[in-house]
Amino acid sequence: MGADQTGVELDPALETAAAPLIDTLVADGVAGKLAAQDATLWGADAESEASIRLAWTTLHRTSRPLIGEIEALRTDLRSEGVDRVVLAGMGGSSLAPEVITATEGVALTVLDTTDPAQVADALAGDLDRTVLVVSSKSGTTVETDSHRRVFAAAFEEEGIDPAQRIVVVTDPGSPLAELDQCRKVFLADPNVGGRYSALTAFGLVPAGLAGADVARLLDQAALVADAVAADTADNPALRLAAAFGAAHADGAEKLVLADTGSGITGFGDWAEQLIAESTGKEGTGLLPVVVDGTDAPGFADAAGDATPVAIGPSSGGARIATQGPLGAQFLLWESAVAVAGRLLGINPFDQPDVEAAKKAARSLLDDPEALNATATPSAVSGAVEVYASAGTSAEGSLTDILREFTATVPADGYLAVQAYLDRLDDASASLLRSELAKRTGVQTTFGWGPRFLHSTGQYHKGGHQNGVFLQITGASEEDLAVPDRPYTLGTLQLAQALGDGQVLADRGRPVLRLHLTDRAAGLAEVMRAVQEISR
Template identity: 45%
Template sequence: MTARLVSSVPPQADVVERLVDDSVASRIAQCDASLWPRAARPGWVTAARASRPLVGEIEALREQLRVPGQVRVVLAAAGGVGVAAEVLAEHDPRLVVLDTTDPAQVADALAGDLAATVLVVSAPPGEDTRAVELVRDTVHRAFRAEGLDPAAQTVVVTAPGGPLMEQAAGATVVLGPSDVDGPWAALTAFALVPAGLGGVDVGAVIAEAAEARAELDSDDPANPCLALGALLAAAPVVALAEDGATGLAEWAAQLVAGGLGKDGRGPLPVVVEGSDAPEWADPEALRPGTLTVSLSASGIGALDGAAVTTLGSPAAQFMLWQYSTAVAAHLAGVDPTDRPDAARVAGNGAVHAPGVQFTDGDIDVHAGAWLPSGTSTVAEALRALIDAADADAHLAVHAYLDRLDDASAAVLRPELTRRTGLPTTFGWAPRCLPGSGQRDKGGPADTVICQITGDAEPDLPADLAELQQAQARADAEALAGRGRPVLRLHFTDRVAGLVTLARAVQQL
């Protein structure tokens, strides 16, 4: 199924005409790096074609694992490939994604049938692999406790020469390309291997991507990537919703945030809940020029009120959004795939972060010097955070929690939007991009951040909990270093803390 675009807000005709005259679409297809100031990792352009040999390799590996009954996949992932694999698998329960170090979520994954489980460790080049390595080691301990051989039940997907390859220790190794990362790696081995081992027809995925690319390569005003790219480049906020629970909106938000949110520029992508979201009801009320986009993998219909609808299979939409983001980056004069290696900027974990300013019930409140003295409640701290924002700011909420058991935290997003009047993003960290853009590039300007962290149960692995808290502190310091106010709300009891936070939001 090719990707299609239905739009009631066509971009300026002269912009699309200029893109056609400059042969932007065909130059992208030819990996013409002169379209951007620098193309750090352009391998996404040819990823689908380069991945064709994987079809037989994945099918053979799947059959090999099926013989001893290994039909359940636990994916330890970094860099956004977990989201892409989930989209391709359509949330098939045979694929369990661990792109987190939350000890409760890891423990839930290990509660399944370990004898029937294959661990896939996947991290594109440039990612900080400490989290996936720790999850890998935790799963391996569980395998050994059951009398299972970890090497026989592990598949490592890595670029040649990467640290994961050096640590494979007898596990099956599948090589991925060295010139892709993050959401741009959606059609490479990093996402295709775990999805394929989980039952996805990888041959069909690649065929759908190739069919879509044939249309996106053309220098034609009807090419949907030119229209969508022009709209993305002009919008201050992009509200993304989807028909169904495919995860496409979350993946597209990561792509747009990382591809365009640099040096204080770029649109703010916001994943919203659907037609009931405040951004959908009145886009102009929050930020004039807000673009609303409905993503439909079924190719049928659209959400009511959608200004733009993208239609097509997940593979086709991966291609459409990657091409469109590259077009928007060309118009904005930024590098869509350029970012510092996460492994290089992560540091050694020794981070100076603000201590506890006060405690309100089951929440320890951490904040910088921007918090007024005398603040004593979570509601007051939230109001102070909002007051620190100017008229063009947005609120980013990063939840370093269990996205399954603590899923109710996400319902706070639309309520915060309504009560603060600020566009509000919500993401499960570190799965999301901190700051709703690139942490080390600064992301969109004028961001205020609320981090949510929580204590783990004492019987869960302490090393996972320690790394999770260290990730939050490192992200907070990096964002504060960019001048972003960061409020960290730490739940000493996750259930009670969420209740306290919900009450505080109602007081805004």
């Protein structure tokens, strides 16, 4: 298979198990119906939502007019010396632009965080050269609204008119669509959900302004469009969906994703949201576990509860491999995950459990006393404060506490590490995933908070209820006020962590929060404690 060819390879056993499902999907005309945007594919309960969420199937054609608009704005900005693009967006509004620009090697500063230090780093860039893309479907995303307010104030302080440096991407009718303080509003197709929006304005505008060739992306998707719409047994989307369905039916409820030389940078992070938020509901679903390579713990040694998936050529014991250029992979995976929803018997277009954590965070922001009432740790170990939920004693050393906590992972369960930190300056936190997976022998995910709340957060509450959650929060040396709001970014970040933890604990899931009073020292101490856990 050539580098520009798009296809799916399955190992012989999975090929055999998937074959009956492929035959059924072909006999039912699922691919053709999906391409025709048939909202009945997922049953009567899902029909209303599906009827307004299927326009992504034709974006390789319908997004073409955006190309000229993006290039015209980019040319105007460059003529004014504005060549630094900062994107304020969460979930589907940031993950696709990030993988597009990283793959093409063009610079894009992504703000999908409430960490004060990470936002301050973005502010410290050359504002004279900066345009801020504010991207939100609803127009009310609290993180994105906070970023807009912070940057608008910073522009004004530097004598720069914010109305000339803010570009909006949103759905028609949202509050952002009527924003006066912006240079241009790009209205996205409202009939596309956030995690399926890679080839809408949400993916193309920030990436195109940063210098990515977005026309080529659409061309790549167009090349595979006929194949994924064909009701044939070699349809790559049907093959991938059937492989997911067959593996899940055999107990493999997790997909371990590793890049094997695809030429795409960060695809797993984008696919993570698509898979988890689309399938993780009603007590079922597929949990994506993104790892650094085929030699990472949990990939080649994956047990029966997980399926190793190669993004690129098959290697390292992968049972599934997908190949093709980025635009084609977007459409392939979107189609496959939508069809997998049919096989799992769920609606792939809603996210019924996402709002719970947002509501809990808002309640804490509205009640500062409740937020401060959480300030008594269960134990203290150096620069680490331990906050344990019911079921964890918080006794002994930090290693003892972590050993006891990770032992609560049930058979075929998973451990989720959630770091509410600066993903640039505190990047070493991500190493905890592989260390914990190696020491505990269980599938382990890692997410930066609150970014993951717009991604795997749905699965955590709605998917298989066998997760155990390790939160890591950290003290901020300097906080940032949010203009015209009664909270700072640091307060918002803590409220999001505590709110999500509260929702998980209320659903009977074990939660352990480690708060780093000194981030560098605390992370080093946590890593040492993890490395002392014996498998």
